[in-house]
Amino acid sequence: MNARRALLPLGFFTVAILAWQAAVLHSGQRALYPYPTGVFEAATRTIEDGSLFAATSQSLLRVLIGFALGAAFGIPLGVLMGFVRPVGRAVSPIVDSLRSIAPIAWIPMALLWLGIRGNAALFIVAYAAFFPFVVNAAQGARLIDRNLVNAARALGAGRALVVRSVVLPNALPAILTGARISMAFAWGSIIAAELAMGIKVTSGGSGAVGLGQLMVSTLYVRRDVNGLVLYMIVIGVISFLIDLAMRRLQRSLTPWRT
Amino acid sequence: MSDAAQVVLAPPPRAGVAGRRLTRVLEIVVALAVVVGLWQVTSITINNSTLLPSPARVFHAWLDLLHADLRQDVLASLAHLGIGYALGIATGLALAAISTRFALLESIVDPLIELLRPISAIAWIPIAILMFGISAGVPVFLIFYASLFPIFVNTVAGVKQVDAKLVHAAQMLGASRRMILTHVVMPAALPYVLAGARLSLGVAWMAMVAAELTGSDAGLGWRLFWYQEFFAMDKVMAVILTIGVLGYCFDTLLRALQARITRWSPDSVVDEAR
Amino acid sequence: MTGKIDAQSLSKTYVSARSGERVEALQNVSFSVAPHEFVSIVGPSGCGKSTLLALVAGFVAPTSGRVLADGAPITGPDPRRGVMFQDYALFPWRTVLGNVEFGPLARGATREAMRATAHRYIELVGLEGFEHRYPHELSGGMRQRCALARLLANEPEVWLMDEPLAAVDLQTRNILQDELLRLWGDGGDPGQRRAVLFVTHGIDEAVYLSDRVIVLGRRPGRIKETVTIDLPRPRKALRNSAEAGRYNEYIWNLIRDEAARAIVEESA
Ligand SMILES: Nc1ncnc2c1ncn2[C@@H]1O[C@H](COP(=O)(O)OP(=O)(O)O)[C@@H](O)[C@H]1O
Ligand SMILES: [Mg+2]
Numbered sequence: 158m159n160a161r162r163a164l165l166p167l168g169f170f171t172v173a174i175l176a177w178q179a180a181v182l183h184s185g186q187r188a189l190y191p192y193p194t195g196v197f198e199a200a201t202r203t204i205e206d207g208s209l210f211a212a213t214s215q216s217l218l219r220v221l222i223g224f225a226l227g228a229a230f231g232i233p234l235g236v237l238m239g240f241v242r243p244v245g246r247a248v249s250p251i252v253d254s255l256r257s258i259a260p261i262a263w264i265p266m267a268l269l270w271l272g273i274r275g276n277a278a279l280f281i282v283a284y285a286a287f288f289p290f291v292v293n294a295a296q297g298a299r300l301i302d303r304n305l306v307n308a309a310r311a312l313g314a315g316r317a318l319v320v321r322s323v324v325l326p327n328a329l330p331a332i333l334t335g336a337r338i339s340m341a342f343a344w345g346s347i348i349a350a351e352l353a354m355g356i357k358v359t360s361g362g363s364g365a366v367g368l369g370q371l372m373v374s375t376l377y378v379r380r381d382v383n384g385l386v387l388y389m390i391v392i393g394v395i396s397f398l399i400d401l402a403m404r405r406l407q408r409s410l411t412p413w414r415t
Numbered sequence: 416m417s418d419a420a421q422v423v424l425a426p427p428p429r430a431g432v433a434g435r436r437l438t439r440v441l442e443i444v445v446a447l448a449v450v451v452g453l454w455q456v457t458s459i460t461i462n463n464s465t466l467l468p469s470p471a472r473v474f475h476a477w478l479d480l481l482h483a484d485l486r487q488d489v490l491a492s493l494a495h496l497g498i499g500y501a502l503g504i505a506t507g508l509a510l511a512a513i514s515t516r517f518a519l520l521e522s523i524v525d526p527l528i529e530l531l532r533p534i535s536a537i538a539w540i541p542i543a544i545l546m547f548g549i550s551a552g553v554p555v556f557l558i559f560y561a562s563l564f565p566i567f568v569n570t571v572a573g574v575k576q577v578d579a580k581l582v583h584a585a586q587m588l589g590a591s592r593r594m595i596l597t598h599v600v601m602p603a604a605l606p607y608v609l610a611g612a613r614l615s616l617g618v619a620w621m622a623m624v625a626a627e628l629t630g631s632d633a634g635l636g637w638r639l640f641w642y643q644e645f646f647a648m649d650k651v652m653a654v655i656l657t658i659g660v661l662g663y664c665f666d667t668l669l670r671a672l673q674a675r676i677t678r679w680s681p682d683s684v685v686d687e688a689r
Numbered sequence: 690m691t692g693k694i695d696a697q698s699l700s701k702t703y704v705s706a707r708s709g710e711r712v713e714a715l716q717n718v719s720f721s722v723a724p725h726e727f728v729s730i731v732g733p734s735g736c737g738k739s740t741l742l743a744l745v746a747g748f749v750a751p752t753s754g755r756v757l758a759d760g761a762p763i764t765g766p767d768p769r770r771g772v773m774f775q776d777y778a779l780f781p782w783r784t785v786l787g788n789v790e791f792g793p794l795a796r797g798a799t800r801e802a803m804r805a806t807a808h809r810y811i812e813l814v815g816l817e818g819f820e821h822r823y824p825h826e827l828s829g830g831m832r833q834r835c836a837l838a839r840l841l842a843n844e845p846e847v848w849l850m851d852e853p854l855a856a857v858d859l860q861t862r863n864i865l866q867d868e869l870l871r872l873w874g875d876g877g878d879p880g881q882r883r884a885v886l887f888v889t890h891g892i893d894e895a896v897y898l899s900d901r902v903i904v905l906g907r908r909p910g911r912i913k914e915t916v917t918i919d920l921p922r923p924r925k926a927l928r929n930s931a932e933a934g935r936y937n938e939y940i941w942n943l944i945r946d947e948a949a950r951a952i953v954e955e956s957a
Contacts, residue, residue, distance in 0.1 A: 259623075352537065397533040
């Protein structure tokens with residue numbers, strides 16, 4: 158039963174890929190349509206010349222920095238908003254309205270403020286990563302059992318200790334959920350930002366080229382459709398791995414949650 | 416009969432609700448005033464209307480745009496959104512219906528979705544530009560693609576979580592298979608479907624801006640780079656704020672709809688953390 | 690011996706789809722319920738009471754043995770056998786009225802007939818004025834009444850009830866027990882009564898309500914003894930009587946050891 162269930166999709170996808178290959182080769186329009194072996198060739202080529210790795214690590218680096226910035230500003234603000242109710246009530250409408258702006262919409266301002274060398278993309282990523290942290294940390298800190306706080310106070314804990322030993326651990330699961338969403342957002346936004354920059358800044362040459370810029374030059378300069386599909390697959394695989402890693406992290410840091 | 420049970424159910428006292436609402440509005444007004452004030456002070460300090468246009472300037476630009484391009488841009492974006500979102504929701508619901516109804520098709524649809532889902536809509540932009548050229552096709556396709564997954568995943572989850580006891584209850588009351596579908600499975604899944612629709616709209620909105628920026632010849636996102644060409648940063652800011660306000664309005668609207676349609680539910684808005 | 694319900698050598702083994710683990714919930718259980726009889730099933734938790742009821746309702750099929758209703762084998766749920774679930778299983782998106790109307794709706798009643806039937810039974814259980822409340826806006830006792838009205842509105846010949854009073858507080862439970870007896874016809878013509886199979890873990894409740902009490906032992910669930918409650922009806926005056934007390938004690942002695950073991954096993 159189980160084996161048969163796995164066999165059907167496996168067979169389906171094998172046939173689909175073979176049919177795709179055959180259809181493109183048969184049509185004689187290899188330059189126009191991507192096809193499986195072509196994608197594979199693009200992969201070997203870009204891996205050998207190092208361009209795939211260079212661009213991917215460039216994008217990932219920006220994501221990590223942006224993510225760290227988002228966490229550094231987002232978690233404290235969120236915990237403050239959740240734990241001190243008046244602050245939360247006053248700040249949350251601001252956060253909500255800023256959150257509604259698609260991060261990528263800031264790209265013209267970011268380019269102006271921070272230039273084309275990659276910091277503009279960093280701004281977009283940090284902006285995208287910031288809000289899931291704020292929202293989830295605030296929720297985690299707000300949904301605390303007041304009895305726990307009172308119990309800690311009764312045991313003689315001061316405000317700082319209460320925050321450190323009760324509020325933060327209590328909010329940790331929510332913060333980690335925020336981190337997972339943040340990371341996914343950040344990864345989506347870096348590609349968007351780099352695409353927009355690649356399209357806007359046609360001069361190229363700016364040293365720090367990420368996956369997005371690579372896609373633009375593959376699209377407009379080299380017109381290599383197989384390369385484009387390859388980069389899409391890379392983007393998908395990385396976001397899959399990111400999600401997997403974040404879930405692992407979540408499970409190992411908060412083992413009491415199922 | 417037992418009066419005791421009825422006493423418990425007397426409605427809670429409503430006093431103070433209006434007062435609390437007023438405080439709430441005041442808090443929001445004060446918060447916004449602080450932000451605008453900070454912005455104003457910063458822009459005065461920087462004293463460079465390109466680098467950071469002042470709130471007043473942006474507001475004037477916005478008023479100007481209202482009578483000029485902005486209406487057109489908003490309409491173009493809404494057209495992209497309307498078509499792409501409708502297609503995405505319809506396709507997502509259809510796929511979910513198929514995959515929950517037929518185990519055989521589920522074994523194909525599910526892995527397909529799981530394979531495509533990590534590939535964000537953004538990653539499709541170059542291919543979409545190849546397929547459609549710089550045109551409305553790019554944002555429409557991206558919005559379609561982005562909204563497909565949340566609605567699909569949530570609908571499937573909603574159908575799977577239907578309490579077997581409720582199905583049994585309907586059966587023992589004599590309900591037919593069809594009636595169980597329309598009167599038990601569908602209403603039970605509805606909160607999840609609505610939550611999915613809201614999530615879909617959120618990601619669709621982001622995809623729309625990105626797609627218009629990079630691959631469209633109309634819409635709010637496209638306008639951003641257009642004004643940037645002329646370094647009309649006050650207009651750029653006006654468009655950015657318009658994007659934020661519209662996004663906020665859509666989400667609020669859907670949230671209200673959600674609360675209204677599922678007011679039978681104790682926690683009437685099923686929410687997924689975002 | 691064809692009763693309203695005949696269970697013949699029922700066994701049920703659950704096999705976990707994932708681990709393949711087998712749980713023998715019931716083993717060789719036979720009993721019958723006469724047309725106007727009130728039969729209770731008591732036993733420690735996990736002894737298979739709900740399983741037994743689900744078999745009679747037709748929600749699950751037995752591993753071996755069979756259940757007959759009016760002499761015919763049960764193949765699935767049937768509106769002639771109404772069920773009241775442990776946590777009521779009210780449709781949360783339907784109001785009280787909508788829930789009670791569901792049965793008539795399912796059986797193709799006209800709008801007017803449906804509404805009239807629903808109102809009659811809502812009144813009968815004392816929920817008038819609450820027709821337009823959603824289940825989550827009701828107290829436990831009222832939900833219970835709503836579930837009862839929903840069951841009655843279909844006018845089933847057999848009432849299958851799975852711990853219907855377990856989730857309400859003690860005072861409410863006493864009131865609802867008396868209500869249930871009244872609706873069943875405790876004080877009236879025995880010929881008007883329905884056949885009832887009533888699952889409970891409250892021994893006193895079983896004794897107070899029933900004509901017969903089936904005592905189940907656990908792991909696997911088997912009938913330990915069937916106790917006929919020879920108390921006159923109506924029962925109202927007998928709730929705290931010495932006779933009832935003697936029955937309580939007798940049944941308690943039958944299951945005390947197992948109940949204690951159930952607690953230990955569950956915490957293990
Ligand atoms: N669907 C099921 N799958 C597997 N095991 C079950 C299932 N339903 C009940 N059981 C097991 O069968 C036994 C009897 O359960 P149940 O009939 O619910 O007992 P009771 O209602 O008396 O508490 C328990 O050990 C329970 O874990
Ligand atoms: Mg049970």
